[in-house]
Amino acid sequence: MAENNRKNKQRLQKFFLYFSLIIFLIISIFPFYWMFVGSTNHTSKMFTNPPTLTVGNEFMTNxxxxxxxxxxxxxxxxxxxxxxxxxxxxxxxxxxxxxxxSKFYFKGRNVIFLAFMLSMMVPYQATIIPLFRMMTHFELLNTYFALIAPQLCFPFAIFLMRQNFLAFPSSLIESARIDGAGELRIFLTVVLPSMKPALAATAIYLFMMQWNNFMWPLVATTSEEMYTIPVALSSLIGISMIDYGQIMVGITIATIPIIIFFLLLQKQFISGMLGSAVKE
Structure with a gap:
């Protein structure tokens, strides 16, 4: 009797666990489903009551x-x-x-790292005007250089990679130096291969940040030929009319590259989460 009660209790716990997971899965996936459904219907069906939850035939038109x-x-x-x-x-x-x-000891190393960390506290919006004036002075507005260059030295990426480099055994680097390997060779053949999980995580973060960047491309681009997806989609929002079908198609297209980029790097990303990096 006690054994049956224990098994029933376990089945009940497992049922509630799976039920909760299914509910959270539906909540997570539903916005994407509604986005896709909206891209296949006319804009007039976006806010109907009851809401339209079936796939339409207006995708190609939108x-x-x-x-x-x-x-x-x-x-x-x-x-x-x-x-x-x-x-x-x-x-x-x-x-x-x-x-x-992380691996070279020189005077002012900690000061430089502290300066990087303090720069993360500066609001991004505070840098817009100085960057705009600088790009205007050098006549670089409305160019790919203006969109790419300002944030190349990204403090959070440096911080994330530094923490992973600190976990790498310095003894392996010293052994390679004793064997006569140069610093660049040590970095490329000894250290970097074990940093693949960290590189994947950093790459995903940087890609998502740049892909979704809106403020600076809005300021730095002056023609529609140089618009990125966030800026272009924002231009679809009119004063008197908004075609939600178009916007939903645009959002659907904008979501696909992020998913593909993550899937390409998920193996390295997950292995990093599981702690497969080399540790001393």
Missing amino acids: LTNLNDAIGISRVVFNSLFVSLVFVFLSLIISTLAAYAL
Whole structure:
């Protein structure tokens, strides 16, 4: 009898556990489903009562209208080019800076790192006007350089990589030096391969930040040909009329690259979460 009661209790606990997980899964997925449904229906069905939850047949119409309004292919190219180049260059800069601040001992090292940390406390909006004036002075507005360069030396990326470098055994670096390996070779062949989880996590963070960046591209671009996705989608919001079908198609398209980028790096990202990095 006691054994049956114990098994029933376990089944009940498992039932409530799975039930709760299913509820949270539905809550998490529903906004994406509603976004997709909205992209396949006319804008008049977005706020009907009861709400429209079935897939419609207006997706191609909304996509055509979106392309006519903002030139979606050019906008997606701008966002992809800016985000990927930014991630690549920022990873190089932040990784080298973090490695120097974690494994090289020189005067003022902690002061430099503290300066990076303090810069994170400066509101991003406070840098907009100085950046705008600088880009105007050098006639760099409305260029890819203006969209990519200002945040390449990203303090949080340096902090994240530095913490991972600190966990790497310094004894391996010393052994490589004794064997005659140069500093660049040690960095590329000894240290960096074990940093793949950290690099993946940093790359995902940098890509999402740049892909969703709205304020600076809005200020730095002066023509529709240079618009990124957030700026282009914001231009669809009119004073008297908003075509939600177009906007939902645009948001759907904007979501896809982030999902693909995460899926490409998920193996390294998850392995980092599970603690597969080398530790001393």
